[in-house]
Amino acid sequence: MVVSFILAASLLGAVSSTIASSQHHSIIHTFPNLTACASETLEYSCENTTAVKDSCCSVVGGGLVLQTQFWDTYTGLEKKGQLLPKDTWTIHGLWPDNCDGSFDQYCDLSRQYDPNPSPAVLPDGTHVPPYKGPSVETFINDFGRTDLLEYMNTYWINQGGSNEEFWGHEFSKHATCTSTFDVACYGSTYKKHQDVINFFDSVIRAYKWYPTWDMLAAAGITPSNKTTYTLSQFQNALKAQTGAVPYLGCAQNGTVLSEVWYFHHVKGSEQYGHFKTLNSTTTSTCTATGRIHYYERTATSERVVG
Template sequence: MQLPSLFANTLSHLSLISQTPLTSNPNPLSSSSCPSNSPISCQNSTAAPDSCCFIYPGGQLLQTQFWDTSPSIGPDDSWTLHGLWPDLCDGSYPTYCTSAPQYYNITTLISARAPALLTTMQSYWLPNAGTLEHFWEHEWNKHGTCINTLAPSCYSSSYVPGDEVVDFFTRTVALFQTLDTYTALAAAGITPSSTKTYALADIQTALNNVTGFEAVVGCSGNMLNQAWYSFNVKGSLQGGEFVPVDPAGKGLRCPLRGIRYLPK
């Protein structure tokens, strides 16, 4: 299956992400703008002058992807998006916070304001059980609410409830589009197979090349099924730069060899 142009990333682009971090905010609804000298999350030793331009305390963001084969989820030549999770700078993490309101109508909000985003999410941001709406509500309410720059107070007087939800999902999808796990593995000769097995070191090397920093690789038993990429953010979530970094914590395991990467 040919990926649409929206997701067609070249390997040269993947290798350059650490030099050219995501900077633009694809969501025109966002009211947030920050100065160019905004501090980078988890790397600031003094108090930030504007909390709406500095992600704290959850300053390390994990872009998490899944490869689900039982049942098979998503295109057979793409990993799927699981979420964008704010971790504290020591690798621990908050959940179900109060920085932003909880919402239970994610599909309706995005459909009304960013229908193209919703179409992409319906193809690539998929659960392995339950409904899309329940999954997206879970990701927002558990993780999105912990990103302080998404607080309604960080928006201008034109703010409408739900703007922060569109920003969160827009930025997460945009980041996912720069992290083509399937292509990175294939370039290293690691492709889905019912018979082949792979070494963890080879998988790790291939995925470390995506950002130039360490990726976290996860397995269910001996089956490859997760990849996590870590970022700090310069400025706000809405419009800041995602700066690749090594993970602050480790939470996944795979065997050293004999790893299966099953086809969908």
């Protein structure tokens, strides 16, 4: 009886190990081929004095990189289980503005995965076709990245639409205008949608540098339906921790805080390079003289996350 139990436990352990091993090997790496970058002389984007030789090694165009976040108080899809993470701002994206503050969008329509592109027509008259294929969620699953999908469904939340539509929008509008996510950067072993997964990982990497809720709370600034704050209180609290003044966006004539953008120049690739934090080059839409609401979220719109 004891022998049978030991044998069964042993077999169970072997099966578990086989499954774990299979799951481990099913994950496909998505990093680009940056072997040529070891011999490159790198400078921060928008600060280089000579032309960049390899646009996979350094960000060319879109060199003013913004890590952007939302403070939403509801999702509109609560009945479908789409909730906001408690005490945490959510991801908006990773944007490649040009060095002069302008920006390009939807730069590669062969990698257009946005079901509702906005704008639908680019300044040169090019029409951006709505994407009608499988959602980007299927791309993530194809690469065995259930860990990535879980994180995105926790911290990268849409308002009024599905999360995967939002993710497809952010990749198509922004990542396709960043040189280090070009398909050519992944070399001859490129697997379709590898760049998409690599971008999502890179967005999360940058997002984790800026725990906005914690930085504000540490300065005594927390969401409230009664207390209001000044723009300088928000700016000073975030500058004290990041070394620079980010852009703060407000709705309702500048009185309701809704978003933050952290500005950078990048040395190396956007995926793994060094981000130098800069003062915002965009004027805040929050009132500079009045009081600003940083509202609490609707209780039924939040969930506690680990």
